[in-house]
Amino acid sequence: xxxxxxxGGSNGIGKGTAIELSKRGxxxxxxxxxxxxxxxxxxxxxxxxxxxxxxxxxxxxxxxSFANFTEQVKKTLHNVWGRTSFDYLINNGGMGGGMPFTxxxxxxFDQIMTTNFKGPYFLTQHLLGLLEDxxxxxxxxxxxxxxxxxxxxxxxxxxxxxAAWTRYLxxxxxxxxxxxxxxxxxxxxxxxxxxxxxxxxxxxxPLAKETALGRIGRPDxxxxxxxxxxxxxxxxxxxxxxxxxxxxxx
Numbered sequence: 050x051x052x053x054x055x056x057g058g059s060n061g062i063g064k065g066t067a068i069e070l071s072k073r074g075x076x077x078x079x080x081x082x083x084x085x086x087x088x089x090x091x092x093x094x095x096x097x098x099x100x101x102x103x104x105x106x107x108x109x110x111x112x113x114s115f116a117n118f119t120e121q122v123k124k125t126l127h128n129v130w131g132r133t134s135f136d137y138l139i140n141n142g143g144m145g146g147g148m149p150f151t152x153x154x155x156x157x158f159d160q161i162m163t164t165n166f167k168g169p170y171f172l173t174q175h176l177l178g179l180l181e182d183x184x185x186x187x188x189x190x191x192x193x194x195x196x197x198x199x200x201x202x203x204x205x206x207x208x209x210x211x212a213a214w215t216r217y218l219x220x221x222x223x224x225x226x227x228x229x230x231x232x233x234x235x236x237x238x239x240x241x242x243x244x245x246x247x248x249x250x251x252x253x254x255p256l257a258k259e260t261a262l263g264r265i266g267r268p269d270x271x272x273x274x275x276x277x278x279x280x281x282x283x284x285x286x287x288x289x290x291x292x293x294x295x296x297x298x299x
Contacts, residue, residue, distance in 0.1 A: 050100070052076040052126065052135040053279065054176065056107060056169070057142030059088040061239030062189060062275075065268030066139055067091060069276045071100045076130055078122065080107035080142060103129050109142050109168030110160060115175040122179060134181045137279045140169040140211075141189040147200035158203050165207035170214060180227065185279040188215050188231040189271075192294050195233075208233070212290045219288035228287040230278050235294025237266035261296025270295070 053070050057063040058079025067077045068091075077095065081088035081104060088104035095102035103125045107118055126132045143165040148157065169188065180186075193201050194209035212231050219229035236256040257264045274293050277283055 050074070050076050050130060051137065052078065052130055052132065053137035053139060054078045054080070054122065054135055055139040055141055056080045056109065056172070057082075058139075059084060059091055059104065062234065062237065062268045062271045063139070063141040064091055065272035066141065066275050067095060067102065069269065069272035070137075070279075071095045071102065073276060073280075074100050075137070075279075076100045077102045078125055078135070079104050082106065082108055082142070101129055107142065107172075109164045109172065112163070112168060112171045115172050118172070119175045119179070122176065126179070134179050135176075135184075136181050137185045137187070138173065138176060138180060139187050139189075139275060139279075140173065142169070143189065143207075145204060147198075147204055149200055150202045153203055161203045161207050162210075165204070166210040166214070169211065173218070177222075183226040184228075186218065186222075186227060186229040187275050187278050188212075188229070190215070190231045190233040190290055192233045192235045192292050192297060196298055215290060216288045223287065228278075228284070230283075230287060231290040232271060232274055232278070233290055233292045233294070234266055234271050235260065235292070235297030237268065237271060239268060256297075259298050260294065261299050264295065266293065266295060 053075055055063050055067050055077055058067045059081035067079050070077055079088060092102050092104055105121050108114060126135060144161060188211050190212040191208035193205040194212050215229055215231040222229060271293055
């Protein structure tokens with residue numbers, strides 16, 4: 050049985066991806082940070098079939114914890130699937146948030162850059178020895194990495210770094226036949242920004258009007274693309290950053 054690790058897997062795009070991969074018979078290890086109850090609820094939903102699932106706590110803002118996390122992954126792989134390796138790494142975990150450039154503090158800058166780029170970078174380094182040759186890595190970037198929006202001078206570059214890193218990683222891991230790609234979602238109805246769309250539903254209509262297909266994205270829109278990228282259907286695709294936005298600001 051194939052096994053995927055999905056960071057930020059207890060909600061939003063990560064949750065949608067966990068559900069989609071489980072439907073396709075793939076086991077999943079989801080990570081959560083602040084809401085173990087959400088992870089536990091998702092496990093009950095996922096463990097209805099033989100794919101099975103597990104959840105581990107992970108703080109992407111604390112790279113010093115990654116060695117211990119990797120040991121937990123090893124134990125989980127052995128205990129749940131009887132394996133010593135996994136097949137797919139979905140670097141989805143991250144944080145949103147914006148503020149005017151003149152208000153950005155070093156603390157805010159460091160938190161976003163570490164959570165969205167430094168964390169996934171070094172987590173992948175720790176997990177790489179457990180990833181099967183011929184495996185897949187999919188990174189979640191954002192279309193704000195190349196489409197500018199006022200107030201996102203930290204978030205956008207953090208995601209641009211993910212997209213650029215995807216290409217470098219694809220080149221270095223090609224000898225192991227590991228494919229590395231990214232998706233760049235447009236506006237998506239998740240709890241990013243501390244649930245901004247739930248707090249401000251008035252944001253939805255203007256964003257939908259900016260989108261060619263007439264609505265903002267849903268987590269399952271992203272999940273299906275991620276599931277495709279880890280499948281053999283995309284076995285000749287690597288180093289790509291695919292915008293998944295329904296035509297946002299065409």
